[in-house]
Amino acid sequence: MISFFATAREIMGKSVRKFYLPVVMSCADSILHMGMFGIMIATILELVQHSFTRQKLLIYSAALLLLFVVRAILYALNYTQTQFRGADIAAGLRLSLGDHIRSLNLGYFNRNSIGRLTSTLTTDIADFEQILTHSAASIFKVIFFSILSLIFAFFVNVQCAALLLSLIVIAFPLMYISGRMSKKQGAKQRTSVNNVISRVVEYINGIKTFKLYNLTGERFERLDRSFGELKKESIHLELSIMPFSVLFSIITSFMLPLALIAGTYFLQGGSLDTQKLIIVIMLAVSLSSMMATLGSLYPEMTYLGKAAENILRVRKEKPLSYHEEKAVLKNHVICFDHVSFRYTNDVEVLHSISFNAPQGTMTALVGPSGSGKTTIISLISRFWDVSEGCITIDGQDIRNFSPDCLAAHMAVVFQDVYLLKDTIANNIRVGKPGATMEQVEAAAKAARCHAFITALPDGYNTLVGEGGSTLSGGEKQRISIARALIKDAPIVLLDETTSNLDADNEQEINKALDRLMKGKTVIVIAHRLNTIVNADQILVLEEGKIKEQGVHEVLMNQNGWYSRVITEQERSKKWKVE
Numbered sequence: 001m002i003s004f005f006a007t008a009r010e011i012m013g014k015s016v017r018k019f020y021l022p023v024v025m026s027c028a029d030s031i032l033h034m035g036m037f038g039i040m041i042a043t044i045l046e047l048v049q050h051s052f053t054r055q056k057l058l059i060y061s062a063a064l065l066l067l068f069v070v071r072a073i074l075y076a077l078n079y080t081q082t083q084f085r086g087a088d089i090a091a092g093l094r095l096s097l098g099d100h101i102r103s104l105n106l107g108y109f110n111r112n113s114i115g116r117l118t119s120t121l122t123t124d125i126a127d128f129e130q131i132l133t134h135s136a137a138s139i140f141k142v143i144f145f146s147i148l149s150l151i152f153a154f155f156v157n158v159q160c161a162a163l164l165l166s167l168i169v170i171a172f173p174l175m176y177i178s179g180r181m182s183k184k185q186g187a188k189q190r191t192s193v194n195n196v197i198s199r200v201v202e203y204i205n206g207i208k209t210f211k212l213y214n215l216t217g218e219r220f221e222r223l224d225r226s227f228g229e230l231k232k233e234s235i236h237l238e239l240s241i242m243p244f245s246v247l248f249s250i251i252t253s254f255m256l257p258l259a260l261i262a263g264t265y266f267l268q269g270g271s272l273d274t275q276k277l278i279i280v281i282m283l284a285v286s287l288s289s290m291m292a293t294l295g296s297l298y299p300e301m302t303y304l305g306k307a308a309e310n311i312l313r314v315r316k317e318k319p320l321s322y323h324e325e326k327a328v329l330k331n332h333v334i335c336f337d338h339v340s341f342r343y344t345n346d347v348e349v350l351h352s353i354s355f356n357a358p359q360g361t362m363t364a365l366v367g368p369s370g371s372g373k374t375t376i377i378s379l380i381s382r383f384w385d386v387s388e389g390c391i392t393i394d395g396q397d398i399r400n401f402s403p404d405c406l407a408a409h410m411a412v413v414f415q416d417v418y419l420l421k422d423t424i425a426n427n428i429r430v431g432k433p434g435a436t437m438e439q440v441e442a443a444a445k446a447a448r449c450h451a452f453i454t455a456l457p458d459g460y461n462t463l464v465g466e467g468g469s470t471l472s473g474g475e476k477q478r479i480s481i482a483r484a485l486i487k488d489a490p491i492v493l494l495d496e497t498t499s500n501l502d503a504d505n506e507q508e509i510n511k512a513l514d515r516l517m518k519g520k521t522v523i524v525i526a527h528r529l530n531t532i533v534n535a536d537q538i539l540v541l542e543e544g545k546i547k548e549q550g551v552h553e554v555l556m557n558q559n560g561w562y563s564r565v566i567t568e569q570e571r572s573k574k575w576k577v578e
Contacts, residue, residue: 007308008131011315015092018085019132025078026137030145032071034152039063041282045275078137086133090125097121097311103319103403106383107343115198120310123193127307135304139297146290153283157272160280163262164255164287171251175295178244179302185237186303190310192230199226241299252291259284320385320403327401329394329409331359332490332521334380339389341375349375350544352389357537359490362522364532366562367541373525376541377493380523382406393491411484411516415496417476424453425460427479431487439486447482447512449475481512492517494524529566538562 009016039060046052098121101108109117153161203210203223263280266272272280334357341350350372357363365373378384379391382403390397398406411431419427428440435443440460444450452475456462464470471479484492494513510531526532533552540548540555540562548560555562 115194361536449478
């Protein structure tokens with residue numbers, strides 16, 4: 001439990017101060033609870049001694065009413081403060097964690113499933129909030145009240161207090177073991193939850209494929225297995241905790257019988273009088289009740305504490321480093337200087353790549369699949385950092401700039417376009433959040449998508465399905481180009497934007513791309529080589545190396561890979577299906 005609070009403190013940072021007051025208020029509530037408990041003991045003693053009067057009834061009743069009102073006010077204030085502060089911390093944590101994850105390189109996302117990431121941002125933070133708003137306050141209250149009761153018991157009778165304490169000491173290892181089992185099995189159960197989330201997302205995203213191959217429902221074994229595994233681990237979690245929690249409850253429930261037996265023995269021996277015996281019995285009832293609460297809270301705290309560990313693990317992932325928040329770039333010459341790159345393993349993807357992309361020119365990257373084209377685009381975008389060498393813009397190493405600052409100078413159009421579940425206008429505004437409607441329409445017209453947008457029932461206010469599912473591939477591409485146009489960045493990166501489109505859509509999109517690329521430093525990946533014959537520079541990549549470099553005419557005269565593919569593509573245009 002101490003380790004959990006240390007972890008929680010590290011996660012919350014300065015925000016931990018927000019919970020000092022709720023903790024103090026919980027302890028104050030325990031003192032008031034003890035006061036009510038003391039009045040109850042005094043009443044019983046007065047009744048046993050036949051000295052209870054109507055006047056004392058009024059006094060005790062007034063005192064109880066006062067304590068009740070103060071406790072009710074204190075509880076309301078504490079509950080409200082805890083809920084507000086817990087929710088505020090959780091909201092801030094979600095935003096800060098989201099920003100932190102966004103700053104990590106793409107290797108982190110390759111190593112962690114979507115289920116794990118989703119679980120951390122939703123379930124883990126919700127569990128951590130549950131601890132802050134409910135469990136933490138309760139456990140502080142239980143522990144503080146139990147300590148007060150034990151101290152009072154020692155003042156009443158040392159022998160009886162020692163016996164009550166000995167039961168707690170005997171039972172404590174069982175509670176500790178239940179917490180350890182909760183943590184161990186809880187980790188496995190959480191892994192199963194992550195797998196279920198991943199399979200559900202996979203099932204939803206691939207529903208068309210699964211329906212075509214009759215893999216829906218129980219026939220989709222991957223989803224079915226993940227649910228079965230979650231069921232098994234959830235049962236194991238409960239069964240692993242239950243024996244130790246039950247034994248802890250059984251042992252601590254012996255406090256009352258032990259107090260009765262030992263108290264009677266001490267009463268007969270003359271070391272304890274009747275009044276003190278009653279007090280000891282009442283304290284045993286109180287402590288037994290507190291221990292039962294603690295026995296159920298502790299495993300819950302350790303299980304939920306795993307959420308704090310998961311959050312902290314993500315927080316400790318190192319983001320891409322940088323020195324400057326802003327980049328002052330007079331020109332946008334991109335230079336690769338002996339750049340080598342490898343992903344998480346030792347297999348090198350790029351081998352000492354060097355080239356210059358002058359400002360206002362178009363550099364085309366071509367080559368077979370797996371040659372490193374997309375990796376070059378990713379390195380310029382700083383999704384990754386180079387392993388060796390450096391990439392500069394205007395002579396400055398891009399590792400000096402924050403990824404956000406660098407992104408402000410770039411417009412990227414991917415082959416696979418992702419649109420938000422929002423209006424078409426807001427999807428275009430992603431490139432420039434503060435854009436006016438006139439600017440949005442101007443960008444759409446330049447991207448050749450104004451006509452089909454205005455033909456929709458709600459025009460620019462038409463809601464797009466998640467990921468752009470309600471639009472065709474060509475329509476999504478043109479919206480992504482409008483998004484890039486409205487950003488008007490000096491560097492444009494294009495990743496196979498027309499490779500999967502029909503001739504009509506390709507023609508429209510090429511016209512939009514011409515508008516987008518005008519006067520910009522452009523790096524484009526292309527499979528259809530006829531689309532980049534006018535490029536200022538063509539790089540032919542093979543196995544992470546530049547094999548050919550030059551303009552179209554030069555490469556055609558070299559009779560290398562580029563010349564062969566161009567020839568084959570021209571020949572394929574004459575093919576006929578018989």
